[in-house]
Amino acid sequence: xxxxxxxxxxxxxxxxxARITCSAxxxxxxxxxxxxxxxxxxxxxxxxxxxxxxxGIPERFSGSxxxxxxxxxxxxxxxxxxxxxxxxxxxxxxTWVFGGGTKLTVL
Amino acid sequence: QVxxxxxxxxxxxxGRSLRLSCEASGFTFNSYGMHWVRQAPGKGLEWVAVxxxxxxxxxxxxxxxxxxxxxxxxxxxxxxxxxxxxxxxxTAVYYCAREGEALVGGFDIWxxxxxxxxxx
Numbered sequence: 001x002x003x004x005x006x007x008x009x010x011x012x013x014x015x016x017x018a019r020i021t022c023s024a025x026x027x028x029x030x031x032x033x034x035x036x037x038x039x040x041x042x043x044x045x046x047x048x049x050x051x052x053x054x055x056g057i058p059e060r061f062s063g064s065x066x067x068x069x070x071x072x073x074x075x076x077x078x079x080x081x082x083x084x085x086x087x088x089x090x091x092x093x094x095t096w097v098f099g100g101g102t103k104l105t106v107l
Numbered sequence: 108q109v110x111x112x113x114x115x116x117x118x119x120x121x122g123r124s125l126r127l128s129c130e131a132s133g134f135t136f137n138s139y140g141m142h143w144v145r146q147a148p149g150k151g152l153e154w155v156a157v158x159x160x161x162x163x164x165x166x167x168x169x170x171x172x173x174x175x176x177x178x179x180x181x182x183x184x185x186x187x188x189x190x191x192x193x194x195x196x197x198t199a200v201y202y203c204a205r206e207g208e209a210l211v212g213g214f215d216i217w218x219x220x221x222x223x224x225x226x227x
Contacts, residue, residue, distance in 0.1 A: 001169075031212060033212065033213035033214070035152070035214075037152070042202055042217035042218065042219055042220060043144075043152065043202075043214070043217055044217075045207070045213050045214060045215050048207065048211050048212055048213040048215075049211070049212060049213075052211075054211070054215065084151075086151065086152050088152075088154075088213065088214075090212075093166065094157065094164065094166035095154065095157070095166050095167075095168065096142070096154040096157065097154060098144075098151060098152040098153065098154055099151075100151050101151035101152065
C-alpha cells in the first residue's frame with residue numbers, strides 16, 4: 001500500500017482560514033476522505049470523495065483536490081475546530097490507509 | 108438511532124488471544140461493509156481490516172495478516188475481530204466503523220472504541 005503525507009501541525013488564528021494538505025501519487029486516481037477527531041472521541045467524517053460534505057457538517061469545512069494533493073480548508077476557524085484531522089484513501093487491493101494526522105491549533 | 112457499540116477489550120498477555128465484538132443497531136447491517144481501525148496511545152489512526160457486507164471478501168493491514176481474523180454474523184448484527192499472537196504493539200483503542208454507501212464511501216459511522224492493552 002502507499003502512504004498519505006500530512007503536516008504534523010497547523011496553527012490558525014480564530015476567524016482565519018486553515019488549510020491542511022494530504023499528498024500521495026495515488027490521490028490523482030483515488031478519492032480522499034477527511035476526518036476530525038477530538039480528544040477522547042471517535043473520528044467524525046468531515047469530507048467524502050474529495051469535496052463532498054455530509055449532512056450536519058458545517059459549511060466552513062470544504063475539500064479540494066489538485067493532482068496528487070488534496071486539501072481540507074476550514075474557513076473562519078473556530079476554537080471548537082481545534083482537533084486532529086486525518087485524510088484517508090482506499091488502495092486498489094481492497095485495503096485502506098490513513099494519513100499520519102495533523103493537529104490543528106486555533107490560537 | 109444508528110449506533111455501533113464495541114466490547115471485549117481488556118488487558119492480555121503477549122502471545123495470547125482476544126476477541127472484540129461490535130454490535131450494530133439502527134441500520135440494515137447486512138448492507139454495509141465494516142471495518143476495524145485502531146489507535147495506539149498518542150498516535151494516529153491505523154486501518155486494520157475490512158469485511159464486505161456479505162462476508163465474501165476480507166482484507167487486512169500487513170502487520171496483522173495471519174494473526175487477526177475479521178468476521179461478521181449478519182443474523183446478530185455483529186462484527187468481530189479475533190486477535191491472536193498479540194504483541195505489545197497491538198496495544199490500542201480499537202474502533203469499528205461502517206463504510207458508507209457507494210455514493211458516499213468513507214467511514215460514516217464509528218463506535219466509541221474499546222481499549223486493548225497487551226502487557227505481561
